[in-house]
Each structure stands twice: as structure tokens, then as C-alpha cells.
Amino acid sequence: MKTENKRVLWEPILEQNPIAxxxxxxxxxLAVTTALDTALVMAAAVTAVLACSSTAxxxxxNHVSRSTRIIVQITIIATLVILVDQVxxxxxxxxxxxxxVFVGLIVTNCIVLGRAESFAMRHxxxxxxxxxxxxxxxxxxxxLLVALVRETLGSGTLLGLPLFxxxxxxxxxxxxxxxxxxxxxxxxxxxxxxxxRSWKRRxxxxxxFRIVGVEDMGWS
Amino acid sequence: xxxxxKGLLEALREMPNDSSTKTLLVTLAVTSVCALLVSTAAVLxxxxxxxxxxxxxxxxILGIASRLPGIEQLMGTIEAPxxxxxxxxxxxxxxxxxxxxxxxxxxxxxxxxxQSVELPPDEDIAGIQRRALFAPVHLLMQEDEVKLYIxxxxxxxxxxTLQGYLALAEDGNTVAALTFYQHKETPGIGTRIDxxxxxxxxxxxxxxxxxxxxxxxxxxxxVPDSSPEAAYRVDGIxxxxxxxxxxxxxxxxxxxxxxxxxxxxxxxxxxxPDAGASP
Numbered sequence: 001m002k003t004e005n006k007r008v009l010w011e012p013i014l015e016q017n018p019i020a021x022x023x024x025x026x027x028x029x030l031a032v033t034t035a036l037d038t039a040l041v042m043a044a045a046v047t048a049v050l051a052c053s054s055t056a057x058x059x060x061x062n063h064v065s066r067s068t069r070i071i072v073q074i075t076i077i078a079t080l081v082i083l084v085d086q087v088x089x090x091x092x093x094x095x096x097x098x099x100x101v102f103v104g105l106i107v108t109n110c111i112v113l114g115r116a117e118s119f120a121m122r123h124x125x126x127x128x129x130x131x132x133x134x135x136x137x138x139x140x141x142x143x144l145l146v147a148l149v150r151e152t153l154g155s156g157t158l159l160g161l162p163l164f165x166x167x168x169x170x171x172x173x174x175x176x177x178x179x180x181x182x183x184x185x186x187x188x189x190x191x192x193x194x195x196x197r198s199w200k201r202r203x204x205x206x207x208x209f210r211i212v213g214v215e216d217m218g219w220s
Numbered sequence: 221x222x223x224x225x226k227g228l229l230e231a232l233r234e235m236p237n238d239s240s241t242k243t244l245l246v247t248l249a250v251t252s253v254c255a256l257l258v259s260t261a262a263v264l265x266x267x268x269x270x271x272x273x274x275x276x277x278x279x280x281i282l283g284i285a286s287r288l289p290g291i292e293q294l295m296g297t298i299e300a301p302x303x304x305x306x307x308x309x310x311x312x313x314x315x316x317x318x319x320x321x322x323x324x325x326x327x328x329x330x331x332x333x334x335q336s337v338e339l340p341p342d343e344d345i346a347g348i349q350r351r352a353l354f355a356p357v358h359l360l361m362q363e364d365e366v367k368l369y370i371x372x373x374x375x376x377x378x379x380x381t382l383q384g385y386l387a388l389a390e391d392g393n394t395v396a397a398l399t400f401y402q403h404k405e406t407p408g409i410g411t412r413i414d415x416x417x418x419x420x421x422x423x424x425x426x427x428x429x430x431x432x433x434x435x436x437x438x439x440x441x442x443v444p445d446s447s448p449e450a451a452y453r454v455d456g457i458x459x460x461x462x463x464x465x466x467x468x469x470x471x472x473x474x475x476x477x478x479x480x481x482x483x484x485x486x487x488x489x490x491x492x493p494d495a496g497a498s499p
Contacts, residue, residue: 060250063233065243072250079254083261090265093272 009130012138014200019142020193021203024110028102029143030185036159039147041095042102045088047136049080049106054120054132056080061121073116074107081106111135146188154179278303304359310351313482321356326372327383329354339478346375346473347466357483358385368396369487371480375470378462380404382413386471388427392487395436398422398471410463421454427475427484434476438468 018024025046032042056076064072085103088096096103106112115135120128151157156164156173165171178184197203235242282303305321308314329335329352336350360368369388374381384400398419405411412418427436435452443453456464473479 060246063237063242063246065238065246067238068243068247072247075250075254079257082258086261086265086269089272090268093269093276 005127005130008127009134009137012131012134013141014196015203017138017142017196018111018114018135019139019189020196022114023193024114025139026189028105028109029139029146029189030182031102032099033143033147033150033185034154034180035098035157036144036147036151038095038098039143041088041092042099043136043140043143045084045103046106046109046111046139047133049077049084050112050115050136050139051129051132052080053077053112054115054128055125057116057120058123058125058128064121069121070113070117073113073121077112077116078107111139142189142192145192146185149188150179150184154184302361304361306357306359307354308357308480308483310353310355310479311482313480313484313486316354321358324354324356326352326355327374343476343478344473346470348375348381348473351478355480357480366390369484371474373470373474373479375466375473377403377405377466378410378460379406382466382470386474388484391491392484393427395422395425395427398467405460405463409460412457412460413463413467418455418457425454426451434472434481436471436475438464 012018015021019026019029028042028046032038053073053076057073060072081104084106085096088099088103115131119131123131148158151159152163153176156162156166156175164173167174232242232245237243307316307321307324309316330348330350333350335354336352338350339348356372358370358372359366360370367390369390369392371386371388372383373386374383376382380403382400382403382405384398384402386398387396388394389396400413403410403413405413425436427434429435429452435449437453438456439449439453440456441458442455443450447453454468475481475484
């Protein structure tokens with residue numbers, strides 16, 4: 001594989017992660033990460049939608065007018081999401097019920113439209129496909145990491161199978177119910193972003209404003 | 221004519237992207253392809269999805285049935301229990317053979333003016349204003365015999381609408397269980413209706429007396445066993461007067477003439493043909 005293609009495929013995982021670097025697609029990352037199985041299915045769904053939408057949009061990129069391009073992109077994305085949702089309802093019914101609206105909400109996932117608008121509209125089909133897959137993998141890696149922490153420490157299970165002996169049944173493990181609540185994912189993603197940016201300093205954004213301290217108010 | 225077709229495509233390709241014609245044509249083409257994909261998937265996958273939903277509903281009702289207090293013993297005595305659902309016309313108590321009870325939503329139908337009737341205020345003791353024309357009844361069967369009638373019921377409590385199931389034994393006149401799967405009554409007070417001790421009191425209570433009068437009710441306090449009322453009365457819950465009144469009212473409503481009364485009359489006369497001779 002050419003180095004350029006490799007870069008497009010692997011960069012979204014650590015260097016340009018859609019969640020950790022660009023803070024996109026946070027909503028579903030909070031909602032579907034209480035268990036690893038839902039996170040896995042969601043990750044696969046988003047990756048499939050991303051890869052197909054980037055490919056399809058790149059295919060017609062030279063024939064879409066500037067004024068209607070967002071409408072066309074959203075139509076394609078929505079179609080793919082409906083297809084994924086229908087397939088999940090047919091073949092993974094239990095998990096699709098647990099994912100509930102969040103599969104449908106992939107339409108509004110900023111990562112998908114973001115890649116379509118900023119990448120697929122200006123690049124050839126092959127590399128657009130790789131970009132879609134790469135960003136899907138970037139999204140998936142954060143989702144799976146968060147879900148892994150939340151499920152193991154929040155319920156003491158892994159993929160639904162008991163991992164630690166819970167205290168209720170005479171074991172040692174006390175599940176932390178806080179990890180099953182949506183705010184915990186915020187903290188985990190926050191810690192993840194902090195860690196990543198401490199390691200890869202290049203991702204640190206310049207501050208847009210300074211938080212006003214007490215001394216600035218002249219109260220001290 | 222392939223040459224003309226090619227010419228059209230060629231012309232389209234050369235048209236500026238922002239021209240109205242090309243914008244319209246491209247959008248039309250994209251939406252047509254999308255519509256085709258979505259409808260194909262919907263049609264092809266529908267049977268598989270419906271099978272899942274059907275199975276889920278069955279499991280749900282069986283799950284509710286198994287949560288009814290005292291049902292394990294009953295289930296234990298029934299060999300190969302099977303669940304069937306019927307749609308009945310409430311006013312006449314007739315079973316609607318063509319209707320599907322499985323996906324009938326009693327509460328949703330009641331909110332639709334075409335599928336429901338307004339109740340006279342004096343008769344609306346459950347506080348539901350409108351009542352659906354039809355209702356689903358779930359029957360726990362053993363071979364061809366009905367062992368349990370499971371009736372969906374709902375009504376106003378103190379702070380919320382109580383939704384639950386009332387199960388009647390095979391005679392259609394003896395309560396087997398009462399359970400609520402959804403309500404928002406005051407925690408610790410109204411929620412005592414969920415306690416097994418209280419719920420189990422319903423088991424064995426008679427709905428009507430020999431003359432066919434609706435007698436079942438909740439007493440204001442404790443009913444002594446020696447009382448002639450004991451067969452029809454459940455003890456009230458101190459401090460949860462409004463909630464228990466709500467429960468009593470909804471039970472009496474759904475067992476009365478505006479509820480499942482006509483249907484249950486048919487069940488009773490079928491169960492004891494000699495006693496209920498009058499048609």
C-alpha cells in the first residue's frame with residue numbers, strides 16, 4: 001500500500017482521532033458504551049456507514065452542485081443508516097433494541113457528514129473509502145476502550161459474561177454503578193483526550209479565551 | 221437507442237454542476253437510487269423482523285404471566301402451557317376472529333376517537349375518560365382448555381395511571397392474581413401495592429356473588445375472615461387510601477359492564493351452563 005493510503009487509513013486512530021482530536025460523535029459514545037457488545041455493534045455500524053458514504057459521495061463528487069451538496073450527502077448517509085438499521089433489526093434484534101434510536105442517530109453523527117464534506121468531496125473513490133474505514137476505526141477504538149472500562153468496572157462482566165465475582169454473591173468485586181451512567185463516559189473520554197494530548201502535544205489546541213479568575217474581577 | 225442515451229449522459233457530464241437542470245437531475249437520480257435501496261431492504265427484511273417482534277411479545281406476556289403471584293404452582297400443574305391472544309369487542313363480549321390481539325394497544329386505541337367511546341362520567345370510576353372499542357385478552361391454555369384469563373387493565377391511581385394485568389381462574393369469577401407493570405405512585409406509600417403480601421391477597425377472591433352482582437372491592441381497613449364479605453374483600457393499605465381506591469376502582473371498572481363484564485358473562489355461562497341458563 002502506498003504511504004499516502006496508509007496514512008489516510010491509520011492516522012484517524014491516534015493522530016487525527018475523530019472523537020479525541022476533533023471531539024465529534026460524542027453523543028453516541030456516551031449512550032452506547034455501557035456494555036461492550038452494544039459498542040461493538042455500534043462501532044461496526046458507524047464504520048460501515050462511513051466507508052460506504054465516503055465511497056458513494058466520492059463517486060458523484062464531480063457532478064453535485066455546490067448549493068445542494070449537503071442535501072445530497074445527507075440523503076445518501078440517511079439511506080445507508082436505514083439499511084444498517086433494517087439489517088440489525090432483522091439479524092441482531094436484541095442488540096438493535098438496546099441500541100434503540102442511536103443507530104438512527106448515526107445520520108446526525110458529525111463524523112460521517114464531516115468526512116463526506118471535508119474529504120470525500122475532494123478525493124478519488126479509493127482513498128475516500130480508506131478514509132471512511134480509517135475514521136470508522138478511530139471512532140471504534142475510542143468506543144471500545146470506553147465500553148471496556150465501563151462494562152468491566154460498572155457491571156463486573158465482559159461481553160455479558162461474569163468477569164469478577166460480585167460482592168453480593170460472596171466475591172470481592174463491588175460494581176461501580178456510576179460507570180453505568182452517561183456522565184461517566186464524559187469523564188472517561190476526557191481522561192482519554194488528556195492522556196492523548198499529553199503524549200501527542202501537536203493535538204493541543206491554542207486557547208481561544210482565558211477563563212476569568214477572581215483577581216481579574218478586582219474582588220480580591 | 222444507445223447512441224442517443226450516450227449522448228444524453230455525455231451532455232449531462234459536460235453541463236456545469238450548478239445549472240438548475242443538472243442539479244435537479246442529479247438529485248433525482250440520487251434520491252431514486254436511495255429510495256430503491258431503502259424499499260428493497262424494507263420489503264425483504266420485513267418477515268424476519270416481524271418474526272422477532274412476535275416472539276418478543278409472546279415472551280413478554282409469558283414473562284408477565286410468570287410474575288403473577290402464585291402462578292408458579294399453577295404453571296406447575298399445567299402441562300405444556302401455551303399462550304393465546306384474542307381480540308374481543310368490549311360492549312358485547314364477542315370474540316373478533318379476524319382481529320389480531322397481539323399488536324393491539326389498549327391505551328393507544330383509547331386515545332383515538334374512532335377506536336374508542338367516551339364513558340359517561342358516572343360510570344368512569346377508573347378515571348380514564350375514553351375506552352377502546354376492543355381489548356386483547358390473553359389465555360393461558362392447556363391443550364384446548366383455558367386455565368387462566370389474563371386481562372390488561374389500567375386506571376388512575378393517586379399520582380399516575382396504573383397499568384397491569386388481572387388474571388382470572390378458569391371459572392371467570394375467581395381472581396388468580398393482580399399485578400401492575402407500570403405506575404408512578406408515591407415511593408414507599410403507594411408502591412406498597414407491589415408488595416407480594418398485599419398482592420397475594422387478591423388470589424382466590426370472588427368477583428361476583430350468586431346473584432351476579434359485582435362484589436369485589438378493597439375494604440377501608442382489615443376484613444375479618446369470619447365476615448361474609450371476606451370472600452370479596454381485600455384489605456386496604458393504611459396511608460395509601462387514594463392509591464388503593466384507584467386500584468379498587470379500576471378492578472371494578474374493568475370487571476363491570478363497561479369493561480370485560482359482557483365477555484366474562486359469556487365465559488361464566490360457558491363454564492357453568494346450568495347456572496347461567498338465561499342467554
